[in-house]
Amino acid sequence: MADYVIAYDVGTTGIKTCVFEISNAIKLIASAMEGYKLYVMDNGGAEQEPNDWWDAMCRTTNRVLVESGIPAERILGISFCSQMQGLVLVDKNGEPVRRAMSYLDQRAQKELKEGIAHGLRIAGVNLFKLLKSLSITRAVAASIKDPVWKYKWVESNEPEVYEKIYKWLDVKEYLICKCTGAFIMTQDSAFATLLYDTRKGMNCISKELCRMYGVNAEHLPEIVRSTDMVGRITKEAAVKLHLQEGTPVFGGGGDASLIGVGAGAVEPGSTHIYSGTSGWVSTVANKQVVDASSMIAAIVGVNPGAFNYFAELETAGKCLEWVKDHLALDEIDIYLEKKHISESTENLFTSLYDYMMHAVQHVPAGSNGVIFTPWLHGNRCPFEDANARGMFFNISLETGKTEMIHAVLEGICYHLRWQLEVQEKKVKTSKIIRFVGGGALAPLTCQILSDILGREIETVDSPQNAGAVGAALMAAVGLGMIDQVNDAKQWIKANARYLPDMANKSKHDRNYQVFKSLYRANKKSFRLLNDRKASSVSLSN
Incomplete structure (x- = not known):
């Protein structure tokens, strides 16, 4: 009889629940998707209702069981891949004391400045705190979007909420708590707090860093490995999930950790690129490396002894969603001719994208x-600027929608090339x-990426499910079905390859140089337009 696990891919805009068969391969049997709201506020806030994640998880679990016809008792375990660096503050009963703050939240400007961006500085960071943080965790909380500043924002602006905090969780840790009642945090999530001591023999939350930043260390939960069984589904949760009470629950990991595993890029020197709502370039390293000036660090992953040298783009596929809503579709309802690309509302987005x-x-x-710049919600790497925005540059009378949509694809890939080149200053990326x-x-996007990078690009089966595949692997390792995380390279094979067209690359090389200059040339303008505090500052300043 086949063995089955359920993997939950918890994204920014929705959850995908997948049933996998684990045999001589990892085979997707059934999946269900459900969306939820992201509340984006004028003050830079970005929040979500944690119970929206839980409700969507319960409903999609029931749907995949019904669709697959697999009895609940045949599910041997569940695991998670989720968005990271959220702030989910809960009370002793595991109930949220406020809405979760998304990784996209940008409100903590004051807290960041007061906490680390004052005094004698290097790369905009207080020298003493930079050195202290680098010595303990080999990274530094230098971004407005880092969770510690969200935590400090709540302390400063919502003291009555702060008093109710029992534990600080991330997204999947909240869902694990709902399933099991356990308050835990996997090592990669703990590292993402940038309070985690990675020194040999430590592997714990640093009380020294907590003191330095003014964080109550008691708010951080127990730290576990991604392949650990962290608990079993409770009777109450089993009823809502339509799963059996006592089903094992495994730690899983964040998307930055598990998508690389699901891509089969697990050996040192292996590079993968991800383009979903956000995007990134990640290379596996056997030691921690940091480039504070470019906002890149080797983050703790799910594979013991290995790290992911990680460069993030806040909005990648989100730019294409913007194109769909505001450029490809006509939002003011003026048409020369209406065409129904798909009669199925469920498949409308995929059809329109295609x-x-x-x-x-x-x-x-x-x-x-x-040229398009993909900074629709600020940028983190290789420059940190919450005020940066997207633009179309060099439009002429001959420019049409097709060139603009095509430029969006290229702009995302230009930024990924920038991140790849910055990575190569510290590590060797894969050919x-x-x-x-x-x-x-989309084969078109794959070929554009190959042409812009001048590298061979490989894709895998169901690349949009790489995170869920990685989560399934965590459960399979925890259950003893697979020996170790490194075996992912044997389970995940390439299904298509794209070679660069060097004639196209020469054209891209020209545009790429202009692309990189656009931020520097417009930095002051971005600040004047998007930073409320700078609204009275003239461009000449």
Whole structure:
């Protein structure tokens, strides 16, 4: 009889619940998706209702069991892959004391400045605190979006809420708590707090860093490994999930940890690129490396002794969603001719995305000189600026929607190239790069990425499910079905390859140089337009 596990891929805009068969391969049997709201506020806030995640998890679990026909008793375990660096503050009963603060939240400017961006500085960070943090965790909380500043924002602005805090959890840790009643945090989530002591023999939350930042160390939960069985589904949770009471629950990991595993990029020197709502370039390293000036650090992953040298782009696929809503579709309801691309509402987005790729496939490399910057919600790496924004540059009378949509694809890939080049200052990246996420579903995007990077690109089966595959692997290792995380390279094979067109690359090389100059040339303008405190500052300043 086949063995089955359920993996939950908890994203920014929705959860995908997947049933996998574990035999001589990891086979997707059934999946269900349900969305939830992201509340984006004028003051830079970005929040979600934790119970929306839980309700969507329960409903989609029931749907995949019904669709697959697999009895609940045949599910041997569950695991998670989720968005990271959220702040979920709960009371002793595991109930949220406020809405969760998303990794996209940008409110903590004051807390960041007071906490680390004052005094004698290097790369905008207080020298003493920089050195102290680097010595303990080999990274530094220098971004406005780092969870510690969200925590401090709550302390400063919502003291009555702060008094109710029992534990500080991340997204999947909240769902694990709902399933089991356990308050835990996997090692990769703990590292993402940037309070985690990675020194040999430590592997714990640093009380020294907590004192330095003014964090109550008692708010941090027990730390576990991603392959650990962290508890079993309680009777109450089993009723809501339609699973059996006592089903093992495994720690799983964050998306930055598990998508690389699901891509099969697990050996030191292996590089993968992800394009989903966000995007990144990640290379496996056998030691911790940090580049504070470029906002890159080797983060703790799910594989013991290995680290992911990680460069993040806040909005990748989110830019294509913006294009769909505001450029491809006509939001003011003016049409020369209406065409129904799909009669199925459920498949509308996928069909429109595919249609956009079809419509722009013959636009030449370089989009006839049009360049797009994918900083629709600020940027983190290789420069940190919450005020940075997207733009179309070099539009002419001859420019049409097809060039602009094509330029969005290229702009995302130009930024990924920038991150790859910055990574190579510290580590050696792989010649062949695994590309996963929803962006890897489109052959056009894969070829553009290959042309811009000048590298061979490989994709895998169902690249949009790489995170769920990684979570399934965590459960399989925990259950003893698979020996170790490194075996992922044997289970995850490439299904397509793309070689660079060097003639196209020469065109991209020209545009890429302009692309990199656009932030520097517009930095003051971004600040004037988007920083409330700078609204009275003239450009000449």
